[in-house]
Amino acid sequence: MPFSSPHLSSLYRYPLKSCAGEALEHALVGDEGLAGDRRFMLARPDGRFVTARTHPRLELMQVQTDDEVLVLRFPGQVALELARSAFDRAPFATEVWGDRFEALTTTREADAWCSDVLEEPVHLLCLDDRSPRYRPSIGQRVGFADGYPLLLIGEGSLDDLNARLGPSQDKPHRMAQFRPNLVVAGSAAFAEDGWRRLRIGEVELGVAEPCARCAMITVDPATGRFLPGKEPLKTLATYRRGDEGKVLFGQNLVVLKEGRLALGDEVEILA
Structure with a gap:
């Protein structure tokens, strides 16, 4: 099916590590990520x-x-x-x-x-x-995030995962389980795997590496409890394992040019 031009559809920050996400309409991005994240x-x-x-x-x-x-x-x-x-x-x-x-x-x-x-x-x-x-491996300062300033996921990738739900999973998984900063609409499932450099609004971003997932994605943000059956980690493990055996979903980003971005901004694939 055809896709519209990739654009920023959701924007989140997490003021406290592991707390509920805060949906934003626009944000300033510095070398350490979203302001206040x-x-x-x-x-x-x-x-x-x-x-x-x-x-x-x-x-x-x-x-x-x-x-x-x-x-x-x-x-x-x-x-x-x-x-x-x-x-x-x-x-x-x-x-x-x-x-x-x-x-x-x-x-x-x-x-x-x-x-x-x-x-x-x-x-x-x-x-x-x-x-x-300071993280020498990326040559940047980072706040309390796990390892990178920003995390990006495409809506198409989540749609692909939900299309694989088994009969025991009675509701689709939510983007909030994966705790991204940037969500992109208008791209094919896992198109972000092939991106290397992006521009969104005034901001230029480098794709550092895929995000290795853990039990965090099995927490239901609505209840604060683990979902049954170790899902969606179990399903992702059937088709999203990397060379080192890690389950991959989303892309970690570094900031190449600081600036402002907002919902609806075009996502330009520079490389």
Whole structure:
């Protein structure tokens, strides 16, 4: 079937690592990704980071923030509103997938609120305008994201996956399960596998490598619980395994030119 010109159909950021996504109409993109994306993270007292891989209920936490205020919401909890000027901002040693660096503390009140949600002691950490985490493998700074500034997925790729649903899967999988920043409509299934350099709005992006998927995609964002049967990871494993045996879905991006992008912007394939 014919496809319309590829264009940006959805845009998401995740202020807190593993929290609910925030749908945007436009965004500024710097070398570390979308402005405000994954600038907060939860960590245990020993510095180990916490995600929905082990705490799926984190995906029910909604986080709103700007230059002045941070607001945290979770079902059954009284919302917490904090002035960012009140953050302690003390250095705190942490790590993300082997990258060791110092983030900053927020407040004891925030730590207590998040600890109540997760039912174990955690600290709510933040980053300055420039992250101290530098990844030599991509030659860029990155915030609390797993490894790359941005993740892109084509709608056609999700449609292809849902077309393969077995009789035990009674509803289609949602894009929110895969936690992309950029969603592209108007392209064939997995067309993004062949893209190397893109322009969207003012922004130029390099495709670094496919995104290897894990149990995170089996969390239902609507319930904060794991889906039965290890789906959709199980189905993806039947046809989306890479050379190293990893299950691949979506493309990790690096930022080549900063700027602004918005919903509806054409996705130009430069290479």
